[in-house]
Amino acid sequence: MPRRKGAPEVNAGSMADIAFLLLIFFLVTTTIETDAGLDRMLPPIEPPEEDVIIRQKNIFTVNINKNGQLLVEDELMNLKNLRTAAIGFLENNADGSCTYCKGKKDPASSDNPTKAIISLKNDRETKYSTYITVQNELVGAYNDLRNREAQRLYQRDFTDMESEYLNPETPSSVRDELKDKVKRIQDMFPQKLSEADTSTN
Amino acid sequence: MSTWRNHQRAEPAISTASLPDIVFMLLFFFMTVTTINNSELLVDNELPEATAVNKLDKRDRIIEIYVGTPKKNLKKVLGTSAQIQLDDRIAHLNDVVPYVLGELSKKPEAVRNFVTVSMKVDKSVKVGVVSDIKKELQKAHLFKVNYTTYQGNDPNSGF
Numbered sequence: 295m296p297r298r299k300g301a302p303e304v305n306a307g308s309m310a311d312i313a314f315l316l317l318i319f320f321l322v323t324t325t326i327e328t329d330a331g332l333d334r335m336l337p338p339i340e341p342p343e344e345d346v347i348i349r350q351k352n353i354f355t356v357n358i359n360k361n362g363q364l365l366v367e368d369e370l371m372n373l374k375n376l377r378t379a380a381i382g383f384l385e386n387n388a389d390g391s392c393t394y395c396k397g398k399k400d401p402a403s404s405d406n407p408t409k410a411i412i413s414l415k416n417d418r419e420t421k422y423s424t425y426i427t428v429q430n431e432l433v434g435a436y437n438d439l440r441n442r443e444a445q446r447l448y449q450r451d452f453t454d455m456e457s458e459y460l461n462p463e464t465p466s467s468v469r470d471e472l473k474d475k476v477k478r479i480q481d482m483f484p485q486k487l488s489e490a491d492t493s494t495n
Numbered sequence: 496m497s498t499w500r501n502h503q504r505a506e507p508a509i510s511t512a513s514l515p516d517i518v519f520m521l522l523f524f525f526m527t528v529t530t531i532n533n534s535e536l537l538v539d540n541e542l543p544e545a546t547a548v549n550k551l552d553k554r555d556r557i558i559e560i561y562v563g564t565p566k567k568n569l570k571k572v573l574g575t576s577a578q579i580q581l582d583d584r585i586a587h588l589n590d591v592v593p594y595v596l597g598e599l600s601k602k603p604e605a606v607r608n609f610v611t612v613s614m615k616v617d618k619s620v621k622v623g624v625v626s627d628i629k630k631e632l633q634k635a636h637l638f639k640v641n642y643t644t645y646q647g648n649d650p651n652s653g654f
Contacts, residue, residue, distance in 0.1 A: 310511065313518035320525050329557075329613060330548040331643035339633040418623030423543040425622045426642060430545040437547050457550065489629075 332429055334489070352404050354383045354412045358428055360419035373427065380435035384410050384483060394443060394482065407439075411486045432487060439483045444475075452479050537573075538563030538580050543618045544647035551613060551641055556606050558598045558637075560591070562624055563617030577620045579628065591631040599637070611639040 356376070357365035364371045366379055386403040387395035395407065404410035412432055416425055437453055444452035458464050459472040540563045551557060561580035565573040578585045581594045599610060612632055616625055632640065 306512070306515070309515035310518055313515050313522060317518055317522045317525065320522065324525070329551040329641075329643050330646050331551060331613065331641040332545055332547065333549045333611070334640045334642065336629055336633050336638040336640055338636075338638065339630075416622050416626075418621060418626070420622040421618070422616050422620045422622055422625060423618040425625075426543040426545055426644060429642070430547050430644075433547040453547075460549070462552070 332426070332433060334429075334487075337488075348409075348411060349405075351388075351402055352409045352411055354380065354404070354410065356412065356414045356428065356432070358414075358416040358420045358424060360417040362421060362424040364428065373431065376428065376431045377435045377438070380412060380432055381438060383412075384435065384439060386410070394446070407483045408481075411488055413488045429487075433485075436483055436485050436487075440479050443482050444479050447479075448475055452476070455479075535583055536561065536566070536580070537569060537583070537585055538565055538578055539617050539619075540615055541618050542615060542643060542645050545642075545644040546647050548644060548646055549641070551611065551643070553606075553609075555602065556609050557611055557613050557641075558595055559613045559615060560595075560628060561615045562620055562628070564619065577617070577624045579624070588627055588631060591628055592635045595632065595635050595637055599635075609639075610637065611641050612637055613641045613643045615643045 355365075355367060359365065364373060364376060366376065371379065382397065383404055384397075384407050385392070385395040386397035387399055387406055388401050388403060389405045390399065392406040397403075414428065414432065440452035444450060444455060448455070455472055456476055459469055459476050464472075538561055540561055562577055563580070564570075564575055564577055565585075573585060579588065579591065580586065581590060586594065595612065599607060602610060614625065614628065629640065632638070
């Protein structure tokens with residue numbers, strides 16, 4: 295019988311198995327969550343000192359009632375048509391000052407995109423999902439128009455450019471270049487979406 | 496040369512001694528990168544879907560507010576109307592301002608101006624509650640709001 299020297303070594307062959315088990319456990323249980331959503335700026339609580347007079351034709355009113363029905367510019371509308379209607383309103387270009395618009399130049403609708411305001415009103419009893427869908431369509435209308443102009447000027451989508459600009463991993467040289475482009479497109483169609491107080495009745 | 500080749504019949508086995516180290520490295524990587532959300536949801540929180548979304552990727556600049564109807568097992572205690580959850584407790588509307596201001600003071604000063612309030616509101620909730628919260632946020636001078644949604648796949652969207 296051979297003599298042993300010291301304690302026997304512990305077999306480390308199963309170490310890898312154990313570590314794999316832990317690894318797989320963590321992979322399965324954790325979810326890398328990146329939330330996404332619709333960004334909105336709330337208006338300040340103090341009313342502005344001087345009343346700004348906005349002409350009625352520059353306001354695109356969207357009303358949602360408690361049953362989720364839409365009243366757009368005092369007419370009942372289907373949700374599917376909302377985006378087209380909003381685009382038509384935004385680039386209507388009644389005063390002809392907007393050179394890139396393709397609107398109908400209807401004198402009863404908005405003067406130009408910088409003056410056009412979309413006003414969204416809703417009932418307290420409106421379902422949140424309806425509210426978000428409507429907001430999504432309105433933001434989508436702005437995105438559609440901005441994408442069209444970005445395609446014309448820079449041959450790429452605005453949403454694509456914006457997400458690359460906001461991505462912290464983008465190198466700063468690229469970001470500086472994108473900043474001007476994004477700003478230019480944003481100024482072409484400034485997002486003026488007003489959320490008034492909800493009506494109680 | 497030939498004698499040496501004859502001598503070595505089988506190829507030597509690749510040492511797997513460093514395999515545990517590699518796997519542990521991966522393990523630690525995943526443990527540090529992933530964030531485990533500690534607060535347990537007390538309310539149903541099925542978010543609505545939207546397509547024209549912006550990503551919220553800076554976790555350190557977000558304050559979360561959950562709204563929804565209480566979970567099934569809590570319905571007896573909390574009722575069935577929509578409730579606001581702040582952190583891991585159900586709160587009243589009046590608690591929103593102290594909570595967001597408290598959370599805001601915990602953030603490093605450099606990012607305080609960029610803090611966004613992420614509203615995670617259940618689909619079925621009525622908008623009234625949401626607009627009440629928005630009014631409270633206005634009182635707290637926190638104007639940046641994100642209606643957090645699931646990302647839908649609408650081919651017509653710009654993505």
